[in-house]
Amino acid sequence: MNLSVLQVGLWLIAGAVSFYFSLGNARVWTSICLGFILILVGEIIPAAVPFLPGLDIPQVQAMGAIIGTVAIMVMTHGFMEYYVFSRTLEVEGKRRFVYLGTGLVILGSLGFVLVNPVPSARTLEIIQIIANANWVFLSLINIDMIRKIYLNVKETPIAKAFLAFMVVFLFIFLWKGSLLYMQVYDLQALAAAYPFRFEFSQFCANLGNVLASLSVGATFLYLARLLR
Amino acid sequence: MILLPRGNPVKEKLNPARVDLPGALGKLHQGSFTGYLRFEGEEETGILIFERGRLVSALYEDSAERWVAYDAIGRIFEVSLLGKTTLDIYQLSPELALSIHALLHGEVLYRGQELKLIDIKGLLGRIREERLNGCLRIYAGERIALIFYDRGNALGFFHDGATDIETTADVSMSIARLPGAKIDLLATASFDELQLADLQASADLAALWQRARARVQERRRSQEAEEGRALEEREAQRRRQVLEFLRDTATRHLGKVGAALTDKEFDKAVSASALMTEATLVNFYLALGKAARLLAGASVVTRMLEEMKSGVKSLLK
Numbered sequence: 001m002n003l004s005v006l007q008v009g010l011w012l013i014a015g016a017v018s019f020y021f022s023l024g025n026a027r028v029w030t031s032i033c034l035g036f037i038l039i040l041v042g043e044i045i046p047a048a049v050p051f052l053p054g055l056d057i058p059q060v061q062a063m064g065a066i067i068g069t070v071a072i073m074v075m076t077h078g079f080m081e082y083y084v085f086s087r088t089l090e091v092e093g094k095r096r097f098v099y100l101g102t103g104l105v106i107l108g109s110l111g112f113v114l115v116n117p118v119p120s121a122r123t124l125e126i127i128q129i130i131a132n133a134n135w136v137f138l139s140l141i142n143i144d145m146i147r148k149i150y151l152n153v154k155e156t157p158i159a160k161a162f163l164a165f166m167v168v169f170l171f172i173f174l175w176k177g178s179l180l181y182m183q184v185y186d187l188q189a190l191a192a193a194y195p196f197r198f199e200f201s202q203f204c205a206n207l208g209n210v211l212a213s214l215s216v217g218a219t220f221l222y223l224a225r226l227l228r
Numbered sequence: 229m230i231l232l233p234r235g236n237p238v239k240e241k242l243n244p245a246r247v248d249l250p251g252a253l254g255k256l257h258q259g260s261f262t263g264y265l266r267f268e269g270e271e272e273t274g275i276l277i278f279e280r281g282r283l284v285s286a287l288y289e290d291s292a293e294r295w296v297a298y299d300a301i302g303r304i305f306e307v308s309l310l311g312k313t314t315l316d317i318y319q320l321s322p323e324l325a326l327s328i329h330a331l332l333h334g335e336v337l338y339r340g341q342e343l344k345l346i347d348i349k350g351l352l353g354r355i356r357e358e359r360l361n362g363c364l365r366i367y368a369g370e371r372i373a374l375i376f377y378d379r380g381n382a383l384g385f386f387h388d389g390a391t392d393i394e395t396t397a398d399v400s401m402s403i404a405r406l407p408g409a410k411i412d413l414l415a416t417a418s419f420d421e422l423q424l425a426d427l428q429a430s431a432d433l434a435a436l437w438q439r440a441r442a443r444v445q446e447r448r449r450s451q452e453a454e455e456g457r458a459l460e461e462r463e464a465q466r467r468r469q470v471l472e473f474l475r476d477t478a479t480r481h482l483g484k485v486g487a488a489l490t491d492k493e494f495d496k497a498v499s500a501s502a503l504m505t506e507a508t509l510v511n512f513y514l515a516l517g518k519a520a521r522l523l524a525g526a527s528v529v530t531r532m533l534e535e536m537k538s539g540v541k542s543l544l545k
Contacts, residue, residue, distance in 0.1 A: 026522050082522070089489050091519045155483020156523040227525040 007206075008044050010213035015040035017220040022095075028085060030095045031078025034102055035071045036216055042067030044213075058119040065124070065131040066109045072138045074102055079145050079165075086152035129183050135176035139169045158226055164219040171215055175208025230273040230289055231365060231412075232328060233372045235263060235318030236391040242315040244308035250433040257281045257428055263319040263391075264328060267304050269312045274304035277329045279322050282426040285329040296333070298431050305440035310447075321392040326424075327376050327416075328386075331363050334416035343409040351413065356380040362415040368406035466544070467504055473539050478516075481532040482523050489519050506537075506544060513537065 015037045022033035046055050046064045054060050085091060113119070119127065143166050150162040178201045182188060191198040244267060253276070256265075260281035267274035269290075277285035288300035295303050307313050320328070343366065355362070359380040366373045376383040376393060384393035403409060471494055478486030497512035498504060513533055520529045 026518075028522065085519075085522060086485070089485070089492050089519065091522065153483075153485050153523060156485055157482075157525060157528055158523050225525075227521070228527060 004047060004049075007047075007209050007213055008040075008049065010210065010217060011040045011044040014213055014216035014220060017217055017224065020224075026091065027093045027095045027098060028078050028081040030098045031074050031081060033078075033220075034098060035073075035075025035078060036220075038067050038071030038074065038102070042071055058124060059113050061124050062113050062119045062127050063106075063110060065127045066113070067106060069131040069134050070102060070105055070109070072135050074098070076138045076142055076145075079142050079149070083145050083149050083152075086149050125183065129180065132176045132180040132183060136173060136180050139173040139176065143169045143173070158223070161219065161223045161226055164215065164222055168212060168215045168219055171208050171212035173208075175205055175212050178202075178205035178208060230266075230275055230287065230332065231367055231372050232264070232266070232275070233374060233386050233390070234316070234388045235320045235324075236389060238263065238317040238319050240316045242317075243311065244313055244315040245311035247308070247315065249305055249308060250437045253283065253428060253433060257283070261319070262322050262325050263317065264325065266316045266318070267308060267313040268316065269307055269314075272303075272307055272313070274300065274307065274313070275332060276301070276304065277325055277332070279325045279329070279424070282424070283428040284326070284424050284426065285332060286427055287332050297427060298436065301427065301431065301433065302436050302440055305437050306443055309440055309444040319391055324386055324391065324393055327363070327374075327383075327393065329424075330361075330416035331365075331374070331376075331414055334362060334414045336412060336414050337362075338411070338413040341411050341413075343404055343411050346411065348411075351411075355413075360415060361417065362413065365412040365414065366403050366409060367412075368403050368409040371403050371406065373403050463503060467498070467500070470504065470540055470543055473543060474536055477532060477536050477539065478520075481528055481535075482520060485523060486520065486532075489523075490516060493519065504544070506541060509540060 018033035018036040022030045042064050046052065046061070049055075081093070146162050146166050146169065150159055150166070153159050153162070182198070182201045182205070185197075187194060187198045187201055256278055258281065261278045262280055263278055265274075265276040265278075267276075267288075272288065272290035274288040275285070276283060286297055286300040286304070288295040288303040308315070351364075354360075355364075355377055357380070360377055361379060362377050364375040364377070366375070371388065373388075374386040376386070384395050386393055404411075471491070474494065475487045475490045478490040480486075482489065493512055493515045497515055498508055502508060513536070517529055517533055520532065524532075
């Protein structure tokens with residue numbers, strides 16, 4: 001069963017909810033929401049709709065992976081800011097700087113990709129591996145950081161939403177971890193020799209992806225209800 | 229309280245704080261005034277007696293102490309400047325002024341005797357037998373009459389509104405008949421023995437006045453400082469009460485983080501030295517509301533802020 005259409009539908013819901021949520025809320029939420037929207041832009045859409053015009057261009061594929069990397073970094077930045085707030089109770093910074101900073105990083109990356117030779121298949125694979133490695137390790141870091149945030153704010157109405165985010169990153173870890181595992185061991189090429197590992201990893205990646213998109217959408221809806 | 233009949237009023241119920249007393253006393257001297265000035269406070273009374281323009285007597289009493297002459301003048305100046313007294317001026321004849329002077333510096337033999345409980349005939353007989361120089365003071369409520377004796381013989385009476393010693397006893401008798409009437413017996417020196425120095429001539433009243441002003445200013449300064457400290461303490465206590473209430477409210481809605489957030493925003497927004505009003509808390513509510521939106525929804529934050537505002541309003545009343 002091809003889950004791509006379902007995945008993109010779920011990520012669209014998650015992206016829409018998180019975008020709506022970022023409006024009118026504090027800057028930390030802007031970072032977190034922007035991260036989830038960038039996942040949709042950078043990874044889900046190209047993966048789910050391979051017939052989109054220009055997706056076969058190597059530079060576009062490279063940018064897709066880079067935007068995915070930026071997504072987890074922006075999210076991590078948001079959770080880091082929330083963690084600092086939960087410790088110091090200081091609210092600072094402006095929302096527009098998040099948009100501006102993210103935009104500049106993406107533009108810089110685009111410039112970098114454009115001034116360099118056309119990415120080969122190997123280059124694209126390395127960029128993908130770097131992106132997935134970032135996702136895997138930053139997901140683990142985020143799970144720990146969100147746990148600490150939860151402990152700091154556990155008596156507040158919002159506290160349970162952070163437990164939900166921990167679950168989201170657990171699914172993201174499953175999704176991206178499976179992809180990373182397949183890339184590191186080149187399981188696609190060795191599928192005939194290791195059919196179970198390949199199938200299982202593929203299954204975990206798809207399951208993680210679906211559960212991550214489901215849980216992100218649900219978490220943001222829950223968060224919106226809590227913060228109504 | 230110095231009990232004296234009022235005499236013939238020249239001025240009554242003046243505020244001596246608005247009078248240049250050394251100048252006024254100088255004018256009484258120049259005008260050869262005879263009579264007395266009464267400075268009446270809640271617990272203190274000052275009397276200045278003039279005889280043909282000479283300031284022959286000064287007396288000041290409060291509930292604890294009694295001052296005479298220059299010390300009394302200094303005290304009178306001081307309480308006058310503090311605005312704690314009213315000034316009444318009564319005109320008398322020279323003989324009556326001297327009699328009162330003698331009376332004020334005499335010795336109290338009996339004080340506050342219930343008239344109906346004493347043998348008045350026996351008392352009068354004793355005055356005669358002992359050839360007493362002195363005075364019987366009869367009083368009931370605010371009404372006072374004096375009966376002067378010279379070597380045991382009645383000289384005459386002094387009542388409210390009189391300027392001279394009178395020979396009719398009607399008023400004295402009417403006071404004696406009032407319920408609760410009391411009597412004092414005072415022995416005085418004879419006129420010959422009285423020293424009648426003019427205090428105004430022998431003292432620098434302007435200097436006494438300046439010293440009294442300095443003391444009053446110093447007292448006012450220390451009183452203001454004391455009041456300032458008390459106000460600060462009250463303000464600090466009010467601040468603590470308000471902060472405690474705000475913290476409790478925040479804890480109920482946001483938990484411990486809410487209390488910590490309240491402390492932080494309160495310290496930042498409300499100056500410790502300024503008087504706290506509802507207006508000074510506006511920035512606090514704004515900052516707390518903004519930060520609280522990271523911990524709870526708009527409805528919870530709005531409810532919390534509304535509770536805080538109405539609670540603070542009643543605390544600051």
